Each structure stands twice: as structure tokens, then as C-alpha cells.
Amino acid sequence: MGDDEKQGQGTTPPEKPVACVPGTRVDRLSAFQLYHLNKYAEIGMALSGEANVNRLLEMIIHEARAITDADAGTLYLVNEDATHLDFVILQNDTMNTRMGGTSGVEINLPPVPLMVDGKANRSNVSSHVALTGEIVNIADVYESEEFDFTGPRKYDEATGYRSKSMLVIPMRNHENDIIGVLQLLNAQDIAAGGCITEFSDDRVVLVASLASQAAAALTKTRLIKDLKDLFYAFIKSIANAIEEKSPYTGGHINRVVDISMMIARRINEIDDGPFSEVHFNEDELEELKLSAWLHDIGKIITPEWVVDKASKLQTIYDRAELVALRFDLISKCIETECLASKAEQLALGAGPQALAETDARCADALQELSEERAFVMSCNEPGEFMSDERIERLKGIATKTYEVNGEERPYLTENELLNLCIRKGTLTGSEREIIEDHASMTGTMLSELPFPKKLSRVPEYASSHHEKLDGSGYPQGLKDDDLPLQARIMAVADIFEALTAKDRPYKKPMPLSQAVKILGFMKKDRHIDPEVHDLFLSSGLFREYAEMELNPDQFDEVDVPPDLTMRTVLIAGVGDFEALTERLLTWGADLELEPSLGKAELATIEAYGTCKPYRIVFIPADDQGWKLVSQLVDNEGFPMHSLVMFSDAPDDEDRLYAQTLGLAGVIALPAQEQELSAVAFSIVNGHRYSEGVNPALCLMGKARLRAKNEDGGPSILVVDDSANTRMLVKYYLADKHYRLAFAENGRGGVEAYTKSHFDMVIMGTHLTGMDGFAAARAIRNWEGESKTQPVPLLAITAHYIPDDGQRSLDAGYTDYIERPFTKPKLLKLVEQYIR
Template sequence: MQKLYLQISEGIPGLPLAVNRENNIIIRPIKEILPVENKNKALTAYLIDPDFIIKNSEHIISHKLAPGSILLWNPDGDQCSTLRAAGKIPDNLIYQEIHSLADEKQFLRIIRNLYRTLFLENELSRKEESLRIKNKENKELLEVGIALSAERDNDKLLDLILRRIRGITVSDAGSLYLINTDAKTEQKSLLFKIAQNDSNPADFSEFSMPLNKKSIGGYVALTGEVLNIKDAYLIPGNREYSFNKSYDEKTGYRTKSMLTVPMKDHKDTIIGAIQLINRKKNTAARISSKETARKMVLPFNKENESLVLSLASQAAVSLENNMLYQEIENLFEGFVRASVTAIESRDPTTSGHSNRVALYTVGLAEAVNLNNSGIYRNVNFSEEEIKEIRYASLLHDFGKVGVREHVLVKAKKLYPYQLEQIKMRFAYIQKAVELSVMRERFNFLLSEGKEAYSAKIGYFENRVKKRLAEIDNYLTSIITANEPSVMAEASSNLIEKIRLGVWVDQQGTESPLLTDDECMKLRMKKGSLDDGERLEIESHVTHSYQFLRTIPWTKEMKKIPVIAYGHHEKLNGAGYPRSLVEEEIPIQTRMMTIADIYDALTAMDRPYKKAVAKDRALDILKYEVEDNHIDPELLKVFIEAKVFKKTSDS
């Protein structure tokens, strides 16, 4: 508080140096300056001897006088200037110079007017200080609000809520409770989620406790009342709640002042409670005993209650928003999982492929983050970017829902029904051969007689066996050629030879042993798809992109369609569907390409090919690098970080 200095040039006859009480003004001699407590709230003025103030000015000016004090002194002008120049009189202190006084009443009136000036100055100062404190609180509230709205991790959010509220109220310790409802029984309990203690930091594990009025937290969570307790050890016995001393007894801590407030959401529903313990005189204080608690702990005041209630409601809304955000994430995760299930239900032979590709791609992205060498040493994927990569990987094959199922699951060169037709055709041909030879035998018997026929039986039987064996060999060659493995030139020529063969039905109509379409499919060099089917399968990439781009992705996920779109592109432009070159392919897509190829090579569930050993698969990927199909630096990280060893269990 400011002090008012009154400079008197002339003496004041009759002014008593003893205590003078008039109009609530007390005049004291300087010898009574230490100490003075102005308990009667009267104006206290001190008459100061000039020589004394010159000798002791620093002590007097710096001494903490009673609120509303006035110092009267009467040095000459030179003395005043000397003191001010020497810094003895602070510039912000008010003083008044009086040259003459008619009588004591006039003197008292002047003092009273000066006191009003002092009072207004002090009131202004008090208002300014109050405004400064409020502005500081508002700034802190704003900062807390921004911080709470930005945090998406629930555990981090709860920790942040309690830490910020403790910081603003200078609380030594605190805890946060949430009301938990069992999904099956709908039984409610109080979940002790988090605890913090500056004086006695220790590891904490959340636990559940009954939701009733016996505990302080339970009482507040059920009633919505604010409990402001000056001393937890002095709670009256007639209260429904009580203080649990077990923590103090176990650790030696001393709980004293407590403030427990409900957390209410925007619907005014109580979702939990915040409990603050031991408001301190300063942040650095540590409460280690009953004595330190007595010295350093303050009770929580009404302003604390109001502030914490406001913050608790803000925290409750933030927590509810976070839970809603988490529910939306869970909903989206469920949608992605359902989409993957839909893909794999149409193509059971690739079951698990999308999940494994996501696992490998995310693993590679995390390995890139840890990599300190090569061209990608400065690349660092954020948590949101990792999530974006994962979803793009899970959904990269979703476009397969737009591919005809029989093409999608085609495991051999011929469709099952086509091979079955050939088998039935050849079985018919065999029966026709047997019937034809049987007719020959019957006609020979009729024309040549029994004796000649008996001599020719062996000839007829050998002829049948030879023809049937030839047909069996043809069918075996067809079945072998139907496999999607690399076809040898000799095998291809044999299929062409079979195509040129004919058979005659009962009506005498000649037909080829194989149709042109069957022959074309069987003579494919490798794989199970012809050109048209391959284009249809390849169209799944475009279908995936068209589907994914219709989803209104958030800013953090907006690259998902583009990342998935390029997973069959090659660095040299030989990929599909857009023949992109290296500079046009995002790094996220390049990582997915490596993961996709590796899983396709090592998958155990592909009926059209055998799984390749891991070492062999890595060798094939190295050949892909030599052909400038995949990124060499990313493959190096993939191998060195042993990303390929990742499994769903890891």
C-alpha cells in the first residue's frame, strides 16, 4: 500500500505529540512507529523529527507500516531535494508540502483530505491488482481450455486436467474419479483414475471403489455438492462421509485442506469428481509432516471453489468430447474392419493379407523414423501419419469388391467348370472309343466267324488300351498345363497338338479335343489369368481409389486414397494403372508396395502358388530393386530392421 508523505515548513503550535483522537485521526510520535497495528481502522499519522528521518529514512520508508499510514515530516526544501536525489524518497509515494497552518483543526482537515487522496490511490491500486489477478486467471483458463481441447489421448487428458487445476490453485496433491458403468450388469462404481502428489510422488495404478456416500469422492459424485474441508482430520462425526487416513498412515503424508468438486458435462450430468489436497503458500513447499502442513497449508477459499468448478465443467466437456471422438474412431475402425472382412469374404484365399500388409507397412514406417542414415534419415512420420498409412494399407484392396468373384478367386488357368467339361468330354471320348472297337469286334465276329475272332481278341484289346492310354495321357497333360506355374515350350507344343486332334460323336460330327479358348488359356506362359482377366483384376486398384475418394476424410487422413492408389506402380513406370515413375509415387505408397509384394510371396494361403521361404522372398525383392521396380533404400531398411519378422502377435 502507498504511504502519504506530508512536508511541513512551519511548526504547528499546540500540536500534541501524545496520542490525539479526533475525527478518527490518530497522531503518534515517531518513537511509536515500531510496531503499529491500526486495529481501530482510524487514520494514523506519524510526526517525524527532521533529523531523525534524515538519519533513518531508509528504515522508515522500507518498514511495513499499518495500512492507511501517513508520515508527517518537516525538513526544509534542501533536505527534501537531497533525500529525493539520494533515492531516499520513492517517486511513487505521495507527499504534501504545507507552508502554514492556522490551527489544529485546519491541520486535521488537511490530513483528512490527504487521506482521501491516499484512500483513492490505494483503492485504485487494489482494483488494479484484482484486475491483474483476474486477467491472469482468465489467461490461465484460456490456456487450459486450449490445452484440453487439443489433447486426444484420454490418459494424457486426465493427467493434464488434474495437473493444470492443481497448478492454478497451488495444490500439493489431487486425484480424479470417474463414474464407471458396467456394460453387462449396469452396476455403477467410482473409478479412481489418476492421482498426483508433489510432496510424495509414487507410482499409481487405477482401481475401482464402491459408489456411495461414505467416501468424500463418492459423496460429491452422487450429490453434486462441493466439499470444502479446512482439515480432513476434523470432519464432524455426524457427516455421511469420512476421510480415509490409510494413505497418510502408510506414507507419513499429512492431508489437511481438501476441495472436492463434481465434474458435470454439458447436460449437467455428473461424470466424476476432482479432489484437490493441501493448498500451499507457495508451489515449492513440500508437505512431509503435520508440522509442515500446519505452516504451509492454506484452506481453499470461495474463489478457489468457483475457479475449480469452472475448470471441472470444462474438463468434463473435454473428456466427453474425447470419449465421443474415441467412439467415432472406434466406429471408423469397425467400418475399416468390416470392409476388410467384406474383401476377404469374396476372396478367402487371401484372408489376412490386408492386415499383414498394414502390419509390415506400419512397421517399415516406424523403422524409417528410427533410421539415421540414407536419403530417408530426415523423414519422420507423425502419429497421425502412421495411422493414415495403416488405414490406407488395410483398405488398399477394397476395390476387389468390384471384380467378378469367379475372376477374383480363379486359381488355375481354366475355371473349374471348364476343366470339368474337358474331363467329361474325354470320358465320353473314351466310351466312344470302347464302343467303336466293340462294334468292330462284333462286325468281325459276324463276318469272319468265331474261330477267326478268337485269334484277333488280343489285337482288339490292345487297340482299346492304346487308345484309352493316349486319351489319359492327353488329359493328364491338360491337368498339368492347367497349373499356373511357368510353362515349358514342350508342354505348350503338346497342348497345341491335342487341340489339333479330333473326335467323332454318335452323329458322326467331328469336334476338336480342345477348343481354341481352352487351348489359349492352357498355353499361357505363367499365372492363371488371361489378358482380359488380368485387366479386370488390375482394375481393383482404380475401384479402390474411386471408393476411397468418396469418403469425407479428415485433414489427417486425406492422403489415404492416393497412398492406396499407387501400390502396384513401379519406379520405372512399368506398373499399373497409371504407369507412374519414381518422383510421382509417395514414400508411403513405396513402403506399401514392398509390404504387398513380400506378403504375396510368403503367404501360405494362395492356392495358385506355393509359399516362398522368407530368404527367397527377400532375394526376389532384391531382383525387383535391380529391375528398378521398388525403392532400394526402403528395402534396405525393411531388411535391416527385420520388419519382415513382424507378426500380429508382435
């Protein structure tokens, strides 16, 4: 066949193309066919775009049932050892049963063994299919003699259900491995009123095709997850290996990861101050976490004896003992010399006077030696600062000599003198260089790894943890703007961990107050970032960490006031609040006084449920006050830990009751600073956002731009974690004059919406990270708080998840469209709300 024929043009010359009259095209495919083609295309895209295994599994079984109109379906997966089939999803419409997957209902059925008594288990239809890779299509399981259906029969007897037609299909991945089995039950003839019928052959082909697509998607999803798990496990094992090198720094890396992530998450939670515009998304948090895990990886080349050098004389072993023994030897030499000179004096007939003088000289020499020995030993202590005088004295001792076997030797060798003269700590200049080398080695090692794009800055962050703002750090001497925030966070974490570590050989565990003080000096000297420092202290994060990690005897009084700058404090009732208000104002609180308890209750409830979980409420500990509290308790999920009771003379009963209800505490008026500070810190640290409501977002709107329709048509924000869905929406809306913007997850969507004006938001529901429901609630809360007109908020729901549409409306969406959706469907919905 020639090329022309291959192209379907045959031998006749091509006709001149004639343009169609617009709007007259009759598609070769029927509407039904087109609908199904669209649907399969959407399923294919959804399968390849789904990263959540549970949702993927649920989607598979749902689509298979939809294709065949099956009343029930079960999805089994071959277990890791390939010995069993595990039940993973179970659905039955008639019996209203949904188990496994996103349903949250666990399946308690025992797995199906693939082998029984050493033989292939062919009696069970699902294991038979998993073993043979055959498709089994049975018209009525009660009449089947090939397989054992006692299980379904028993189920039917107990429930009144009738299991009849069954289709069992293997899920074979791209490597031809069977990874699971799809079992569909009771195909219904919808046109005939839903009676049970056989699974028709044309549907079998479609399900088999779906099963193989699904298997490939599942394998891909599992592979990605396995690779990620492997990567993290590998990193952790390297971190552990580094820490194993030194028993003294064990846990350092783990703890630096913890502190870094605590700071980053706190930055995400706050909406005021220097970090109000900073938000780390999920990828950036992961990037920071990895950087913290890997920050000391360069220590793999650092010799242990340098890392663990506990005293100045330590090399591979501590030479202090050697020096001590040498001084003992010198002492013996002096005594021997003394005895020898006395023997000589006796031989020459010296009298008692002369002998006594020799003894006295000896005693003086021994006394001097003993003092020198003690001084040398004290110089070996890392805590001893070596002043110029001490160094001079040491040098004097070092140059002294003693004689052994006719050989003259110095009291201290050159290297011993060098080490003992270290002014601060235990390291000489060259040893310090060896230690400092680890930071550049971290950079060198990590820059050789091909990190994916979203983690590309790990080498930079990890290797910059010893850089200082003033440029005096290492390895590059970076300063100010050259230092990314992530590196500044890790620097504070690294230093605070090292200061407070309770297991270092060369120092006693430091009291918390001293660590905080040193951190303060480092801020003043521009060694660490002042804003990260302030956040770490004023938010009470340092105390939160200390409570987890430090020895109780490290705790002492630390003079760090609680930071209430972002908090509204409502004081209900009447009383002498002078001291209380003065203190709260000093700490930056925004005060509201409400003498009427009824109004205070209303204001409190109103604030909760919009976006003010930051509110702290002071309530009188009298009958009326307790009544108010009990009414607040009835509000499910109310943040009780933000309530403080007050009274002139609170009694034990008040305190006990407050504790039982989970309140922040009870204070006595006039307020004592220490008591109030403890309560404020417990609120600040105990604050947990109710699901999906990020109060930080509520205030973000202050900076919202009102750029409505400035440059053309209505603006639509499209929020979905599937690139395919974003692409489809863009394609479907392309010929309309909409200005489109995109976000990949709920948090990004809320951020975008609260910063710029949009006439509509189209957002998926089951998004990774902050899901669409939470994002919808946050958007509505923000609108309430900032008195913004509610935006039409359209959900893209998953049709395979029951009640997804209703759930979206409950969460604050305006309307919804199910996946898969067609262009006319989407346009109709969009145009209903936007013109």
C-alpha cells in the same frame, strides 16, 4: 434502450478520444487479479490444447488444488457402464503421495459403486456428488453425520494424517452429463502459515468453473480418441472382411502393413545414402500405415473365384475334374465302339487275325487318349509354361470330337481351351483385368472419404501400390517422379509378401533366396524402386521379416552382404586382421585400429554417450579383453550387442560367456565370411537406439547451414505441440527483432536445429512423439559431435508436474520457464541469454 445506449454511450455526444501519454497507463485490475486472470486464461488454453488424457487429468487436479491451496486431491471418473467411480489421480503433499496419471504409480483402491443393493449409494460423498450433481463443502469430515467417512478415518489412523475440510465438485460436461468428481482435501491458509481451514465460497465458484471446463476438455479429448479408435477398428474390420473372402490371402494386408512400416522406420533411422534427407514424421507414418491397411480395399468387388483361381480350369469350381471325367467317357466310347465293331466282324464270320487287328487299333486309340488326357491335365497346372508347341498340340486335341447319343461333341470346349492356353499363371486376360481393377477401385472408394488434411494422400498412396517405375504398372501407368516414395515402399512390401507367402493355393512356399532373386529382377526391370529394394535387402530387413513370418523350410542361403556403410568399426588389440579388415571394408565400414586396449576402452565409452551407438567394437577374447568387456557392462545401458570378441581359437566357454553378456558373438581369426556376416547382421538388425538419441541426427549437421544473423536480429526456434503456446510466444516476442521459426514436436525441432543456425531454442518438455527431454539430449549430442557451440535451450515446463524443471536441466536444457508464463517473465528469461 436505443442503440447508442446499448453501446454504453448514453445520450451525451461522444467525447473526442485523447491519446494516453505512453507508459502512464494504470490498469483497472490489480497485479494479483491480472496474474490470476492470466493464469485462468492459460489454464483454459492448456485444457483445450492438451491431447494426452493422463496429462489433462493431472492438470485438472493440480489447478483445482492450486486455486484452493488444498493439501490433497482426488479425481474420480465415472466408468463406461456408469456403475462406478474409478480413482484416476490421487495427490497428497503432506504424505508425499502421487498416484495415477503420469506418475506411473498405479492406484489399487477399489472403485466406488454408484449403486449398492439396487439403491443409490448416497453414503459415500463422491458417489453422492456423482449422482446428485451437488457441490458438497464440509468444514470437518470428522463432524459430518451425512456421509460415511470411515475410509479417511482409517487412513488417518494408519498414517497420522488428519483429514479435515473437504470440497467435492461434480465434473459436468457440455451435454450436462456428470463424467467425474473432483475431491479436494484440507484447504490451507497460506497467509496464516498453512493451517487447515474451510474451502471459501469464492474459491468454490472458481473450482466449479474449472471443473466444467475440464469436463468439456476431457470429453473432447476422449471423443477424438474414440473417433480415431473407431476409424482404425472400422478399417481393420474391412481389411479382415476382404481377407475372409479368400482363406488363402489371409494376413496379407497385415503383413504388408508390417513390412511397409519396417521400411519407413528404417528410412527414418538412417542418415546416409539416398534416404539421408528423408524423414517421415508421426503424421506421415500414420498416413502410410493407413494406406497399407487400405491398399487392397478395392478387392471388395473382386469375385473370390478370380482371386483364388488355383488352376487354369477353375471357375466357381475346378473344371479339371469335369474334363477328366469327359476323357474317361471318351475312353468308354472307344471301348464300346471297339466291342461293337468286333461283334459286327464276328457276325460276318471274321477270323482271329481280323479281331486281333481291331483289338490292337483299340489299344492304340486308348493309349493315345490316355496320353492326351495326361497332357491336358498338365496344361492345367499354373506352373507349366505354355510354349507355342504345347498350345498347338492342345488346340489339336480340342478340335477332336466324340459322339454321345448321336451328338458330336469336342474334346474341349472353347472356354476350356482359352483357359488352358494361358501361358503363365492361371488368369486369362479378362480375369487379369478384373483383378487389376481392384487398384483403381481402391482409389475410387478412398477418394470418396473425407480424410483429414494430414491423411489426405491415403487414396493416392493406397491406389498406387501396383504402379511400376517404368510405367508398365496399373491402374494409371505412373512412372518415375509421379510415384511417391510411400507407394514405392508399399509396392516392395506387397510383392515380397506375395512372393514369400506360405499359404497361397497356387504355389509352393518360395525359398527366401528365390524371392530375393525375383525382387532383384524386378529392380533391374525398373518395376520396383532400386533404392527401396537396396535398403530392404542390405539392412537385413528382409531377413528380419522372414524370421517372423516364414516357414523354417523356406530359409536357405541368401547372398546379401550386410551394409556397414554408416558404421564405425573399432578393432582393439593386436592380431592378424587382414581378412577381417578387408571384409569389413568391402561392406562399407569406416575402420579404426587401436592396439591399446586402454585407449580403445576410452574411445568406446566416449563414443557411447555422444552419438555413436553405431560403433561396432572388436575385442580380443583374452583376459584383458574380457576385463574391458566387464567394464563396459558396468556402463548402464551400453549397447553390448555391438561388441564382438575374436580369438585364434575361441572355445565353448568364450561363446557361452559372450552369449550370457548379450554380445554379438565370438569369431575365429582369420575371419570367415559367413561367420562374420552372421555377426554383422545380428548387430545391424539388433541395433536399438538408446532412448531419445537418434544417431542419424548426429551426422546431419554436415549439411547445417551457417546463416547466422544474415538478415537481422537473433533467430529463435520455438518447439511446442500446443498451437496456443506457439501463438503466445510469437505474440509476446512480436515487438522484438527476433526471427522466429516453429516446430510442432521434438523430432521436428531437432531436425530444424541441426539444419539451420539458431541463437536460441525455446522448447516444451512433454511433447507428443519425441518429447522435449529426448530432443534436448539429441541436440546436445549433436552439438558435441559436430563441435557446435551449445545453444541456449529454454524449457517451457509444466508447473503441475513436480521436478519438471530439474528434469529439463538434467536433460540438457539451459534454463526453464513454467506455464503459465507472462510476457515480462518470458522476455526477462530470453534477454538473459540473448541480446
